[in-house]
Amino acid sequence: MEIQGKILLTFGVLSLLTLALFVVVAWSSRGSPKDYAEVQPAGYGVRKVWFWVLLAAIVVAFGLSGRLSPYSRAEAAPDAVSFPIVARQYVFENIPEVVPYDVPVVFNLTSIDVNHGFAIYDAKDRIIGQVQAMPGYANDLRVTFKEKGKYIVRCLEFCGINHAFMQGSFEVR
Amino acid sequence: MTGSRRFAAGTIALVLIGYVSIVVAWLHLGLPSPDHSIKDHHLQHLFFLIGGGLWGIALARWLARRHPHGQQSAWLAPALLAPMAAMFLMWPSAYPYVESRPFLHASMHLVFVGLGALTTFAGYRYTRVVSWLLGGSLAVMAWLAAFFFGVTPQPDPAVEAIINARPVAPATASAHGQKVFDQICASCHMPTGAGLPGAFPPLAGHLPELLAAGGRDYVKQVVLYGLQGAITVGGQTYNSVMPPWQQLSDQEIADALNYAATAWGNALPAGESSFEASEIAAARGQGLNAQQVHDARERVGLP
Amino acid sequence: MSASTDSFPVRRIMALYLMTGLALVVLLMVVGLLMRMSQAGWIRLTSVDFYALMTLHGAGMIAALVLCGMGGLWYLIRREVAMSASLALWAYGLAVGGVVLVAAAAAFGKFGAAWTFLYPLPFLNPTWPAWSIGAFLVGMTLIVLGWSVWCIQMLEAVLRGFGGFRGVLGWDAVFTPKAFAASGRKLPPPQVLPAFVIALDGLLAAAAASLLGVALLVHWLDPSVPLDALWAKNITYFFGHDLANFIIYMLIAQVYVGLPAYARRPWKNTRVLTLGWWGTLVFLLLAFPHHLYMDFAQPVWIQYLGLGASYVSSIPVAVVTVFGGLLLVWRSGMRWGLGSIFMYAGMAGWILGGIGALLDATIQFNLHLHNTLWVPAHFHTYLLGASFLFAIGWVFAMLEGRSENPTSSAMRWTIGVTVLGGIGLLVATFYLAGAASVPRRYDVEPAPGPVFAGWGSVGAIILLIGLAVAFFEGMRIWRGLKQARTHVEWPWSPEPATQTARSGGGAR
Numbered sequence: 016m017e018i019q020g021k022i023l024l025t026f027g028v029l030s031l032l033t034l035a036l037f038v039v040v041a042w043s044s045r046g047s048p049k050d051y052a053e054v055q056p057a058g059y060g061v062r063k064v065w066f067w068v069l070l071a072a073i074v075v076a077f078g079l080s081g082r083l084s085p086y087s088r089a090e091a092a093p094d095a096v097s098f099p100i101v102a103r104q105y106v107f108e109n110i111p112e113v114v115p116y117d118v119p120v121v122f123n124l125t126s127i128d129v130n131h132g133f134a135i136y137d138a139k140d141r142i143i144g145q146v147q148a149m150p151g152y153a154n155d156l157r158v159t160f161k162e163k164g165k166y167i168v169r170c171l172e173f174c175g176i177n178h179a180f181m182q183g184s185f186e187v188r
Numbered sequence: 189m190t191g192s193r194r195f196a197a198g199t200i201a202l203v204l205i206g207y208v209s210i211v212v213a214w215l216h217l218g219l220p221s222p223d224h225s226i227k228d229h230h231l232q233h234l235f236f237l238i239g240g241g242l243w244g245i246a247l248a249r250w251l252a253r254r255h256p257h258g259q260q261s262a263w264l265a266p267a268l269l270a271p272m273a274a275m276f277l278m279w280p281s282a283y284p285y286v287e288s289r290p291f292l293h294a295s296m297h298l299v300f301v302g303l304g305a306l307t308t309f310a311g312y313r314y315t316r317v318v319s320w321l322l323g324g325s326l327a328v329m330a331w332l333a334a335f336f337f338g339v340t341p342q343p344d345p346a347v348e349a350i351i352n353a354r355p356v357a358p359a360t361a362s363a364h365g366q367k368v369f370d371q372i373c374a375s376c377h378m379p380t381g382a383g384l385p386g387a388f389p390p391l392a393g394h395l396p397e398l399l400a401a402g403g404r405d406y407v408k409q410v411v412l413y414g415l416q417g418a419i420t421v422g423g424q425t426y427n428s429v430m431p432p433w434q435q436l437s438d439q440e441i442a443d444a445l446n447y448a449a450t451a452w453g454n455a456l457p458a459g460e461s462s463f464e465a466s467e468i469a470a471a472r473g474q475g476l477n478a479q480q481v482h483d484a485r486e487r488v489g490l491p
Numbered sequence: 492m493s494a495s496t497d498s499f500p501v502r503r504i505m506a507l508y509l510m511t512g513l514a515l516v517v518l519l520m521v522v523g524l525l526m527r528m529s530q531a532g533w534i535r536l537t538s539v540d541f542y543a544l545m546t547l548h549g550a551g552m553i554a555a556l557v558l559c560g561m562g563g564l565w566y567l568i569r570r571e572v573a574m575s576a577s578l579a580l581w582a583y584g585l586a587v588g589g590v591v592l593v594a595a596a597a598a599f600g601k602f603g604a605a606w607t608f609l610y611p612l613p614f615l616n617p618t619w620p621a622w623s624i625g626a627f628l629v630g631m632t633l634i635v636l637g638w639s640v641w642c643i644q645m646l647e648a649v650l651r652g653f654g655g656f657r658g659v660l661g662w663d664a665v666f667t668p669k670a671f672a673a674s675g676r677k678l679p680p681p682q683v684l685p686a687f688v689i690a691l692d693g694l695l696a697a698a699a700a701s702l703l704g705v706a707l708l709v710h711w712l713d714p715s716v717p718l719d720a721l722w723a724k725n726i727t728y729f730f731g732h733d734l735a736n737f738i739i740y741m742l743i744a745q746v747y748v749g750l751p752a753y754a755r756r757p758w759k760n761t762r763v764l765t766l767g768w769w770g771t772l773v774f775l776l777l778a779f780p781h782h783l784y785m786d787f788a789q790p791v792w793i794q795y796l797g798l799g800a801s802y803v804s805s806i807p808v809a810v811v812t813v814f815g816g817l818l819l820v821w822r823s824g825m826r827w828g829l830g831s832i833f834m835y836a837g838m839a840g841w842i843l844g845g846i847g848a849l850l851d852a853t854i855q856f857n858l859h860l861h862n863t864l865w866v867p868a869h870f871h872t873y874l875l876g877a878s879f880l881f882a883i884g885w886v887f888a889m890l891e892g893r894s895e896n897p898t899s900s901a902m903r904w905t906i907g908v909t910v911l912g913g914i915g916l917l918v919a920t921f922y923l924a925g926a927a928s929v930p931r932r933y934d935v936e937p938a939p940g941p942v943f944a945g946w947g948s949v950g951a952i953i954l955l956i957g958l959a960v961a962f963f964e965g966m967r968i969w970r971g972l973k974q975a976r977t978h979v980e981w982p983w984s985p986e987p988a989t990q991t992a993r994s995g996g997g998a999r
Contacts, residue, residue: 022926023922023923040820041825045824062818066810070806076853077799080798085855130612140938142858145858149721149786154787169930171862172862177538179930
């Protein structure tokens with residue numbers, strides 16, 4: 016399953032759990048009411064556990080995010096093949112026709128007018144990575160293509176009237 | 189009495205810190221080898237604002253002590269507008285002009301001191317905490333502006349390298365035209381010139397039709413000034429916007445038009461010659477907008 | 492801490508803000524529906540019209556919901572502390588004037604650089620005229636000025652009414668809880684915390700916004716003045732993220748006051764609630780870098796600061812406020828009126844939107860979700876599925892609290908299912924499309940975008956129908972109030988008993 020599917024699944028499961036909790040709590044209010052002072056101590060006990068669980072989840076997620084981030088990967092492959100690309104309304108200039116397969120590749124992006132995005136879509140039309148192209152700045156996106164075939168690049172930062180049609184493509188061989 | 193003494197000490201401290209801020213700014217300007225860069229000017233103005241702001245608080249405190257007042261809401265107007273006025277006065281491109289006129293230059297510094305003072309003084313008339321908050325915000329705004337507002341960034345060699353890595357124009361006009369077309373025009377009109385039905389009109393078949401109908405000037409105008417408004421091509425209505433391409437060179441436009449007029453089975457109609465860079469240059473000065481180009485299309489008699 | 496005897500009808504101020512805000516919201520919902528229908532291919536907007544409407548929808552919705560929050564919170568604080576009504580009217584006038592200018596720029600100039608107007612886009616698109624750029628920027632500046640006036644008034648009032656920074660921040664209760672309890676002092680009521688936090692953070696956001704506004708106006712007047720694109724982007728998202736987030740943190744104050752009335756249990760300020768808001772005070776300002784994850788030129792430590800602040804900002808919401816809301820309802824014998832249904836559902840929406848937001852705020856996931864429809868998915872969940880529900884929930888709480896004619900069970904179900912179901916369908920299509928990598932801000936979307944846009948339009952239509960029914964139901968209750976003339980006090984009225992006498996009767 017591609018990463019978007021896993022994210023969606025995570026979101027779906029957590030959302031359903033949340034909604035179930037809200038339904039259960041709403042349902043509980045239908046019976047004979049209990050005095051607030053009676054339910055508060057137990058509630059605050061649950062809250063304490065919930066606090067530590069959430070905090071632990073945050074610490075773990077923060078640690079993992081640091082390991083997996085695109086920034087740390089950027090430093091990891093100094094011998095990559097690089098492709099300088101200039102984004103402008105509404106075209107990616109100098110986009111390569113062929114990109115090598117299973118080799119670290121770096122796209123050096125900049126823009127000569129407004130902010131643009133550079134998002135690589137695979138054959139299943141899913142984003143496998145993206146970076147912004149900004150005037151005056153160089154942004155490097157590192158990718159290693161594990162699948163051959165045609166890839167489409169779309170601009171993902173709103174760049175003007177024809178933004179939706181700003182795209183390019185290359186082939187991984 | 190201790191309250192009164194603390195008040196006096198606080199007021200004197202504010203006046204002194206304000207004075208030092210301004211002296212620091214002045215001295216900086218008078219250094220043997222002054223760096224008159226925009227950034228340094230911004231930073232000096234920041235110090236003028238801080239100094240003036242502290243004086244404004246001291247003055248307002250002192251006045252409020254002698255003539256107690258309640259919340260004066262009307263003072264919020266200058267309190268909020270003075271910081272924006274100060275930001276406007278940090279107008280970077282005006283600095284050279286001001287700098288060459290010593291009297292104006294000195295007056296401008298006084299204005300910065302005054303605006304700093306007005307911000308905090310007026311804020312104080314509403315309530316004390318507002319004077320500190322707005323004065324502090326003003327200092328942070330000026331600080332954030334100092335390094336970026338109108339400051340020409342150092343050219344980044346990495347950016348230059350990316351821009352310069354673009355291929356130089358190929359030798360032949362036709363190959364050049366195809367290159368320009370594929371890079372610029374093909375994202376909408378497609379590399380095959382077929383366009384995208386409903387979104388972007390085709391050029392294959394349509395461009396010779398335009399030229400045959402006497403639309404040579406219109407074609408040049410569309411490329412230079414863009415097109416906005418509904419058109420009909422091959423029975424299909426198109427209502428997207430064509431952006432203008434003034435940033436392309438005359439040669440690039442001429443080559444791209446010649447390519448589009450002869451590719452995918454297109455051919456120049458009898459009597460029409462290929463596009464020249466000189467005629468593109470001549471069409472540049474018309475100052476049309478995309479709507480006027482649409483009118484031009486209607487004048488040619490095309491739907 | 493006592494309210495002044497100022498006889499100005501304070502409810503009218505709130506009604507003015509809320510009615511303007513909610514009317515704008517509904518109008519802009521229709522605009523959003525048009526955009527979604529165009530993406531679905533049901534109608535065809537030109538690119539120029541689409542992006543002008545998108546700009547209007549974005550800037551207008553933020554302003555409209557902020558207006559709702561401003562009015563609601565102003566009223567809640569005004570019940571406790573005297574505040575000038577004319578100053579509140581000034582804030583309203585400035586903000587509404589700004590909205591009018593922004594709308595003019597979009598409607599007549601077709602200004603379409605999106606509500607984020609990232610430099611240098613406003614200046615580099617030939618389809619809108621130069622005047623529309625200026626009108627939009629001046630309009631946004633006016634909104635910021637009105638906002639600043641509100642923040643200043645609110646901050647001054649809560650500091651005056653509740654013992655300065657020390658009292659509002661609950662300093663003694665946090666650090667010396669035993670002595671504080673022994674002294675018999677009390678923490679301020681819970682709605683004071685959002686008022687204070689938003690007013691303080693709001694002034695900082697306003698300072699950043701006005702700096703950028705001036706810089707862009709100067710560039711507009713004199714294009715030779717260059718700005719730094721990354722700097723402008725940071726400032727844009729600093730105040731943009733803040734302003735969009737302020738909305739929900741303002742409107743939760745209405746829930747702090749409204750929900751207890753239905754649950755017949757008090758929602759009191761505690762040491763934990765105060766500490767939660769201390770966190771919000773800081774994290775609100777620090778989370779914005781998650782909008783710039785894909786700008787690899789940004790210093791990496793700022794990215795991790797944004798990541799940490801985004802994650803941690805969930806604690807005050809999930810552990811303190813929403814948990815407190817759930818505990819309030821748990822086995823309470825809750826009265827389920829439209830007001831409590833909307834507020835309760837809104838808290839669920841806040842959590843759901845938060846889950847979506849935190850997934851997107853994870854750098855590694857952002858690489859795949861940034862600027863896809865996942866982004867509108869999560870913020871629609873907590874602007875539409877939470878903030879807006881809090882606002883209309885409050886309106887119904889005000890009505891139901893004084894009505895003898897409660898809404899029938901069938902009507903409650905009809906409205907609840909259509910409004911919540913419509914919202915659910917609308918945001919679900921955004922999430923699904925975002926997970927399918929459909930980009931946001933595309934007037935013509937690649938497949939499968941149009942399919943989702945179609946279902947999203949269906950959701951929006953259901954929502955609008957539900958809102959229409961809710962509107963007429965609200966009018967029915969309101970007319971009942973007028974005819975009765977007598978002032979009925981339900982035991983669960985959101986009005987404190989001492990207060991209703993002072994603010995007088997009258998449905999508005």
